[in-house]
Amino acid sequence: MVAEIASAHAVAGGDAAGFDCLAPPLLRGWPALQAKLVHHVKRAALRQLHASRAGEILLLRLYLVGEASSEQALQHELRSAAPEGLARQIDQHLADEQLHARLFAEAIAERGGPAPETQPQRPDWFSRRKLARWQRLIRRHAPHFAHGALVPAYAIGLSAEQMASRILARHCALIGPAHALHPLLARVQADEERHVRLCSRTLQRCCVAPQERARLARLMDEVRAVERGFGVTGALGMALAGLALRLAAPRGG
Numbered sequence: 001m002v003a004e005i006a007s008a009h010a011v012a013g014g015d016a017a018g019f020d021c022l023a024p025p026l027l028r029g030w031p032a033l034q035a036k037l038v039h040h041v042k043r044a045a046l047r048q049l050h051a052s053r054a055g056e057i058l059l060l061r062l063y064l065v066g067e068a069s070s071e072q073a074l075q076h077e078l079r080s081a082a083p084e085g086l087a088r089q090i091d092q093h094l095a096d097e098q099l100h101a102r103l104f105a106e107a108i109a110e111r112g113g114p115a116p117e118t119q120p121q122r123p124d125w126f127s128r129r130k131l132a133r134w135q136r137l138i139r140r141h142a143p144h145f146a147h148g149a150l151v152p153a154y155a156i157g158l159s160a161e162q163m164a165s166r167i168l169a170r171h172c173a174l175i176g177p178a179h180a181l182h183p184l185l186a187r188v189q190a191d192e193e194r195h196v197r198l199c200s201r202t203l204q205r206c207c208v209a210p211q212e213r214a215r216l217a218r219l220m221d222e223v224r225a226v227e228r229g230f231g232v233t234g235a236l237g238m239a240l241a242g243l244a245l246r247l248a249a250p251r252g253g
């Protein structure tokens with residue numbers, strides 16, 4: 001049992017002494033209730049969106065936009081701040097996210113949605129706002145670490161990968177292994193879990209000095225608070241879109 005907890009903790013991203021802040025926090029009080037509500041609203045929204053083909057295409061499109069945002073962040077924030085020794089790792093990570101984007105684009109096309117774009121797409125308004133928040137956070141925290149912007153960029157990356165893994169796990173559990181989308185979602189989720197471990201290991205081994213750990217914990221708290229805020233907005237947006245598409249869809253559409 002102890003081994004199981006230790007291994008779950010390692011997968012979640014906090015596998016060394018002094019780096020507990022990297023694992024998803026155990027929420028209490030209002031944030032815990034908020035997370036529970038977001039979980040249930042998102043499950044309900046997923047059911048609504050799967051009820052129509054347009055809804056399913058919208059879901060895949062949301063995943064595609066998420067992958068495009070990861071791609072953009074890796075190219076702009078991490079690649080520019082990384083030392084040469086990390087460049088290969090970041091390029092491999094970027095290649096994974098590009099493959100995810102391609103797989104989602106193909107799944108959209110298979111369902112009669114718009115053909116995959118050959119050019120990277122501009123993120124939507126919601127994602128642009130989130131990116132702007134991240135850039136401000138990176139600028140504010142970078143001067144406090146010897147490795148500068150690399151630390152907040154990886155901290156944000158870790159939180160985003162943990163969130164992606166959680167979202168995909170919820171989605172897989174809801175639709176079950178017999179659903180046509182399950183293999184794609186499960187495959188991407190396995191990659192995102194690997195990215196969680198990668199970001200966590202990089203922060204622990206390459207980026208953060210022992211005297212910087214308290215600052216890292218503060219940074220992670222801020223990152224999680226921003227994620228929670230956007231999580232509520234995202235859940236409500238998904239629920240409204242799901243309801244609108246279900247009402248608009250012809251039966252069986």
Ligand SMILES: [Fe+2]
Pocket residue numbers: 067070096097100188192
């Ligand atoms: Fe991805």
Ligand SMILES: [Fe+2]
Pocket residue numbers: 070097161164191192195
């Ligand atoms: Fe990822």
